[in-house]
Amino acid sequence: MELTAKLVDLHKHYDLGSVVVKALNGVSLDIPKGDFLAIMGSSGSGKSTMLNLLGGLDRPTKGEYFLSGKNVATLTDDELSAIRNSLIGFIFQSFNLIAQYTVLENIGVPLLYRPGYPAITPEDQDRCNELAKMVGLGERTDHRPYQLSGGQQQRVAIARSLINDPAIIMADEPTGNLDSKTGEEILGMLKMLNAEGRTIIMVTHEDEVAEQAKNQIFMKDGLIAGTGIFKG
Amino acid sequence: MPNLLRTINMALKSLMLQKLRSGLTMLGIVFGVFSVIAMLAIGEGASKQAQEQVLQLGASNIIVVSVEPPEDSSSGSSSGSIKRYGLNRDDFRVLQKTVPRLEGIVPVREVTLNVRNREFEMNPRIVGCTPEYQDMNHLEMVMGRFLSDEDMRKLANVVVIASDTATRLFPLENPLGRTVQISNRAYRVIGVTKERTASAAIGGSLSGQDYNKDLYMPLDTFQSRINNKDTIIKRTSGSFSAVSLVYNQITLKINHPNIVDEPDVIIATAEMVRETMDKNHGVKGDVDVIVPLELLKQAEQLRNIFNVVLGSIAGISLLVGGIGIMNIMLATVTERTREIGIRRALGARRIDITQQFLVETIVLSGTGGIIGVALGLATPIAFRFIKFIVENYIMESSTAQSDMSQMFLNMTPQIAIWSLPVAFGFSVLTGLVFGVYPARSAARLDPIEALRHE
Incomplete structure (x- = not known):
């Protein structure tokens, strides 16, 4: 089985001066290619820290994390940026679109930071338009975020996460700010992307959302407390 | 990019x-x-x-001016004493004879006095000068002519007035051919000069000049009629002051075709003039030599x-x-x-x-x-x-x-x-x-x- 990510005894400690917060306490995990993994847990369980590490936004204090064969702990800040740009697509709970940009421009933001800064070609532009159409915003490409509903904004974020055709999609509570019906739509999109062969890693605290994933892990006190859905 | x-x-x-x-x-x-x-x-x-x-003063000119010495405290108040200073006829002769490449030498004596035409009066600067004064100060005529050599020779009682002077003294009539009174003597107006921008004060001893309130008179006429025995006495209510002075200024024009490339000739000549003047006036300090070329550098x-x-x-x-x-x-x-x-x-x-x-x-x-x-x-x-x-x-x-x-x-x-x-x-x-x-x-x-x- 081909692995997308491999975590070996991963620790993450935050030194806050007077106290050291141990957010992760030795997590080991294999994430196979094409997985749809839901990371669950209450707040403070370490699930956000886990996603930050998985997404290459942070480096572990101790342990090893292999992403596409590279040990993330040893990468420089610039190398991590390159990985985030081309290997990973991010979807956030609060959408995180750039306010002064239109839908189309927001979708294209990751194009600005491709390694080596290749020029933005007409093909790139076409792809932005295609993705906008795919997420159902083909008619609203020149709208700005404040003119869109939450669900629409999240769909822009999904289109944005796909622009550099990443192998992995990291979704942090993607349905957290949406009503259940819109949430369903977004989850449906994620499932579709998973079906295309992309690995999806999603953090959520809602069982109903986690159930839609292929695999679930439950985090507690910086450790994986179990797999599957924990009822109650 | x-x-x-x-x-x-x-x-x-x-x-x-x-x-x-x-x-x-x-x-x-x-x-x-x-x-x-x-x-x-x-x-x-x-x-x-x-x-x-500075260039208007003439880059090839050397200007020697009389400087009024500071009030002498030992002689008491000014009343009764005659103030004697400045350039005299000996200076003029020495300069005329010794300065090399001299192209022109223009002495000037000036004073501010009351001038009237019937009920119109003013206190212009009365300048006793030679005909060359016109060129040197870039004066243009509106009407009539400037002073001539003949006026000098004849000690003619003629004056040329500047534009402001003309409007003040002759507000209603053409001044040409009319007369003005200075110290109870009459002078005929033979010309009016065009308005000219004033020059600012340069250095310590060359004060600014407002050419528009002037009155020009042949130097020799001035010396014999107004600067009587080289002395001008001014009476004001209760006291009078007397100044004995021959020339306020002597301008030397040096013949030098290429001032721009070889300024040293002028500077060297100026140095010589300074030495000469120092011999006669060094102690009193009542004469100053101004070189426009030096001022240009300043x-x-x-x-x-x-x-x-x-x-x-x-x-x-x-x-x-x-x-x-x-x-x-x-x-x-x-x-x-x-x-x-x-x-x-x-x-x-x-x-x-x-x-x-x-x-x-x-x-x-x-x-x-x-x-x-x-x-x-x-x-x-x-x-x-x-x-x-x-x-x-x-x-x-x-x-x-x-x-x-x-x-x-x-x-x-x-x-x-x-x-x-x-x-x-x-x-x-x-x-x-x-x-x-x-x-x-x-x-x-x-x-x-x-x-x-x-």
Whole structure:
């Protein structure tokens, strides 16, 4: 089985001066290619820290994390940026679109930071338009975020996460700010992307959302407390 | 390069989002650049004016002037004593004989006396001079003629009056052929000179001259009728003062075809004149030698000082503008922390963020610079406006204008072309210098923290 990510005894400690917060306490995990993994847990369980590490936004204090064969702990800040740009697509709970940009421009933001800064070609532009159409915003490409509903904004974020055709999609509570019906739509999109062969890693605290994933892990006190859905 | 264009485009978008704030931030730079250009233009204008005035004195001239010695305290009050000083006939003869390459020598004696035409009267400067005086001071005629050699020979009782003098003494009639009274003697007006811009005071001993309130008379007529026994007595109520003086000024014109390339000849001749004068007047210190060519060099130095002083003052305003920009950019970085986090998550490297904010600052200051340059080009118009205000509302016209204000008002700002790119360059540089810190602090933000920022 081909692995997308491999975590070996991963620790993450935050030194806050007077106290050291141990957010992760030795997590080991294999994430196979094409997985749809839901990371669950209450707040403070370490699930956000886990996603930050998985997404290459942070480096572990101790342990090893292999992403596409590279040990993330040893990468420089610039190398991590390159990985985030081309290997990973991010979807956030609060959408995180750039306010002064239109839908189309927001979708294209990751194009600005491709390694080596290749020029933005007409093909790139076409792809932005295609993705906008795919997420159902083909008619609203020149709208700005404040003119869109939450669900629409999240769909822009999904289109944005796909622009550099990443192998992995990291979704942090993607349905957290949406009503259940819109949430369903977004989850449906994620499932579709998973079906295309992309690995999806999603953090959520809602069982109903986690159930839609292929695999679930439950985090507690910086450790994986179990797999599957924990009822109650 | 396409990347830079992209970043500039990005910066413009962000700046347009906060038009008012961007505009206000820019204002500091706008005024900074404007004042740099304006100050340098004023400095340049002042020095050009000084140069022109010096050149009007004649670059190949050497001017010897009588200097009134300070009030002698031992002789008590001025009443009763005769003040004796200055250039005399011996000086004139010595200069005439000894100065090499002498092309012309023009002695002048002047005094301010009451002149009247019936009920009209005024106190003009009465100048006893030779016909060469006209050329030397670039006087043009409106009507009649200037003094002639024949007038000199005949000791003719004739005068030439300047434009203001003419309007004051002859408000209702053509002055030509009329007479004026000076100390109960009548003189016939043979010419009126055209209006001429006043010259400012130069050096210590050459005072400013307002040529428009003059009255010219053949020197010999002046010496025999007014400067009687070389002495002029002025009576005022209760006391009188007497001055014994032959010449106020002797101007030597040196024949030298190439002054520009070989100024040393004039300087050397001037040195010789100084030595000669020192022999006769050194102790009393009542004679001064002025060399316009030397003054020209001083004017050049003056310009440099002007430029440095005014430039630094303007530079400070540019600095203040830069600090303003830095302040706003720091606030912007805090405000846009989340955007920075998003960009970082989407793959922006630290350098990308630094570049983004730096370019934004430079676009801001550069735009301010361009506007400032445009305003700077309007300096002469602004100056004319200020001059208009000063002349019409602040200063009562023609009363008590000091030489300094006179000089200021007569001056035209000269925009130094080099100051335009330099001032613009400084505005960009200001953006660069004051943008580095905010941009770096933006790039240093932890992406996770930044994403969490509300």
